[in-house]
Amino acid sequence: xxxxxxxxxxxxxxxxxxxxxxxxxxxxxxxxxxxxxxxxxxxxxxxxxxxxxxxxxxxxxxxxxxxxxxxxxxxxxxxxxxxxxxxxxxxxxxxxxxxxxxxxxxxxxxxxxxxxxxxxxxxxxxxxxxxxxxxxxxxxxxxxxxxxxxxxxxxxxxxxxxxxxxxxxxxxxxxxxxxxxxxxxxxxxxxxxxxxxxxxxxxxxxxxxxxxxxxxxxxxxxxxxxxxxxxxxxxxxxxxxxxxxxxxxxxxxxxxxxxxxxxxxxxxxxxxxxxxxxxxxxxxxxxxxxxxxxxxxxxxxxxxxxxxxxxxxxxxxxxxxxxxxxxxxxxxxxxxxxxxxxxxxx
Amino acid sequence: xxxxxxxxxxxxxxxxxxxxxxxxxxxxxxxxxxxxxxxxxxxxxxxxxxxxxxxxxxxxxxxxxxxxxxxxxxxxxxxxxxxxxxxxxxxxxxxxxxxxxxxxxxxxxxxxxxxxxxxxxxxxxxxxxxxxxxxxxxxxxxxxxxxxxxxxxxxxxxxxxxxxxxxxxxxxxxxxxxxxxxxxxxxxxxxxxxxxxxxxxxxxxxxxxxxxxxxxxxxxxxxxxxxxxxxxxxxxxxxxxxxxxxxxxxxxxxxxxxxxxxxxxxxx
Numbered sequence: 297x298x299x300x301x302x303x304x305x306x307x308x309x310x311x312x313x314x315x316x317x318x319x320x321x322x323x324x325x326x327x328x329x330x331x332x333x334x335x336x337x338x339x340x341x342x343x344x345x346x347x348x349x350x351x352x353x354x355x356x357x358x359x360x361x362x363x364x365x366x367x368x369x370x371x372x373x374x375x376x377x378x379x380x381x382x383x384x385x386x387x388x389x390x391x392x393x394x395x396x397x398x399x400x401x402x403x404x405x406x407x408x409x410x411x412x413x414x415x416x417x418x419x420x421x422x423x424x425x426x427x428x429x430x431x432x433x434x435x436x437x438x439x440x441x442x443x444x445x446x447x448x449x450x451x452x453x454x455x456x457x458x459x460x461x462x463x464x465x466x467x468x469x470x471x472x473x474x475x476x477x478x479x480x481x482x483x484x485x486x487x488x489x490x491x492x493x494x495x496x497x498x499x500x501x502x503x504x505x506x507x508x509x510x511x512x513x514x515x516x517x518x519x520x521x522x523x524x525x526x527x528x529x530x531x532x533x534x535x536x537x538x539x540x541x542x543x544x545x546x547x548x549x550x551x552x553x554x555x556x557x558x559x560x561x562x563x564x565x566x567x568x569x570x571x572x573x574x575x576x577x578x579x580x581x582x583x584x585x586x587x588x589x590x591x592x593x594x595x596x597x598x599x600x601x602x603x604x605x606x607x608x609x610x611x612x613x614x615x616x617x618x619x620x621x622x623x624x625x626x627x628x629x630x631x632x633x634x635x636x637x638x639x640x641x642x
Numbered sequence: 643x644x645x646x647x648x649x650x651x652x653x654x655x656x657x658x659x660x661x662x663x664x665x666x667x668x669x670x671x672x673x674x675x676x677x678x679x680x681x682x683x684x685x686x687x688x689x690x691x692x693x694x695x696x697x698x699x700x701x702x703x704x705x706x707x708x709x710x711x712x713x714x715x716x717x718x719x720x721x722x723x724x725x726x727x728x729x730x731x732x733x734x735x736x737x738x739x740x741x742x743x744x745x746x747x748x749x750x751x752x753x754x755x756x757x758x759x760x761x762x763x764x765x766x767x768x769x770x771x772x773x774x775x776x777x778x779x780x781x782x783x784x785x786x787x788x789x790x791x792x793x794x795x796x797x798x799x800x801x802x803x804x805x806x807x808x809x810x811x812x813x814x815x816x817x818x819x820x821x822x823x824x825x826x827x828x829x830x831x832x833x834x835x836x837x838x839x840x841x842x843x844x845x846x847x848x849x850x851x852x853x854x855x856x857x858x859x860x861x862x863x864x865x866x867x868x869x870x871x872x873x874x875x876x877x878x879x880x881x882x883x884x885x886x887x888x889x890x891x892x893x894x895x896x897x898x899x900x901x902x903x904x905x906x907x908x909x910x
Contacts, residue, residue: 323688519827527826534833589727600818
């Protein structure tokens with residue numbers, strides 16, 4: 297018995313070592329067909345919006361696969377695989393090389409008329425020249441700034457301009473901002489041109505506009521490779537609990553460029569009874585995103601969830617505003633959408 | 643009186659005869675080793691990563707004829723390159739803290755438990771966005787066996803095997819998002835994602851029994867004059883949130899330990 301135990305331990309200690317290659321999947325190939333199959337399988341397994349966008353990725357892969365031959369150049373293979381990106385029609389979804397020499401993305405805003413003129417909004421409403429009293433939150437390491445204050449066009453109306461949620465803003469800074477704006481009779485929050493950033497900042501900011509927990513929609517996130525492998529999360533806004541919670545009328549301005557966390561901000565605010573949205577159908581990109589590398593180092597991004605609003609509509613293609621509007625691009629004096637929001641809040 | 647003395651003497655003799663004199667060896671050591679790490683996360687890619695690095699460790703062991711106590715801690719950090727595209731680099735930080743107790747079952751053969759109190763890694767890259775970071779923090783319970791073989795004077799071999807029984811684990815990303823799989827499956831995603839993406843949040847740990855994972859550690863130790871130990875260990879962990887999408891992390895560790903406290907005493 298003793299000998300058996302001893303020999304067993306020695307046997308296992310020696311024989312198990314270095315066996316990890318047995319349990320690992322084989323290293324993927326870097327030939328054209330292997331790279332194509334790797335990407336096609338990723339898209340089929342993980343992309344969450346195939347039904348929403350009306351694309352059959354299995355059929356697409358099967359139709360393209362015969363064209364993938366060993367003598368295909370790298371550029372030609374990339375173009376062929378870029379058809380997946382085209383067909384998935386989602387702004388986060390992309391394929392690129394690390395040096396960006398080859399890049400394929402879907403531009404969700406192309407083909408839409410303009411609903412925002414940056415120069416007019418800055419020079420006539422919130423910039424230093426137009427409105428020197430406006431406050432700025434300018435995080436040191438971030439590219440973007442957040443502007444807030446009262447409009448000269450109607451000093452009783454507060455205005456918050458958020459060009460991006462890709463900023464580090466503390467709870468104290470948000471509290472200071474909302475304290476500053478607390479006496480406004482209405483508030484305009486302008487997220488036109490906002491292409492997203494930290495979802496957490498969206499959640500914390502939206503929490504200042506409700507005193508109760510509010511359901512926003514349902515996020516169906518891929519939790520497995522099967523076509524029906526989704527797990528549902530009821531997404532809710534949590535109240536900030538601040539003394540400066542703002543429950544008076546709010547107008548949220550968005551355009552087609554408003555994307556990702558920018559769109560999620562609009563989506564969340566729409567769930568509140570005191571909020572009116574004005575502008576153009578927002579850009580979407582409301583799902584979860586994962587990214588990674590193919591075996592040859594090409595970088596991929598995919599959207600892995602389908603965020604459905606309270607009416608059951610998929611929000612990734614964008615949702616129309618309560619008051620749909622665009623601007624006249626030749627008007628260099630007034631921003632028709634801000635003007636409409638002022639009227640709405642007066 | 644003589645009879646009384648005889649009885650007392652007999653009693654003392656019997657008690658003394660019942661006391662077993664044991665040797666108890668205590669070691670406190672510092673080790674420096676070389677690690678070869680293989681890693682694959684098929685949720686996102688079948689690419690296999692591997693790298694070597696230096697690993698410092700500290701530990702303690704106390705062995706008697708009846709008991710085997712030990713504690714050990716090590717950490718490592720390295721950068722590894724993407725196999726087919728060396729411009730892409732990842733960094734990996736990992737550490738492990740464990741304790742164990744084994745009981746003598748047969749001469750030189752011990753059976754007991756090992757508890758990896760903390761086993762943690764974080765992998766990061768600047769080349770990705772949402773999936774730039776991945777982590778795993780687990781607390782693992784093993785059933786352990788150890789055999790001590792004194793094959794020559796001053797030379798001793800130890801053979802060990804740990805088999806994972808169950809684990810509490812907090813790891814992300816999941817199959818389809820940058821949250822833990824149980825957060826996704828339970829519908830607990832929130833706008834405030836920092837509430838769920840905390841590796842050290844014990845509330846987000848998932849229970850994983852042995853039939854949901856493979857968690858093995860083998861160990862071969864060569865002790866020389868109780869002062870030096872050369873040890874080779876192999877740790878393998880492979881688990882799947884989804885069938886056919888395993889995450890595999892294997893560590894080969896060759897370490898030279900210097901037992902700077904080495905105390906042998908007889909205990910009763």
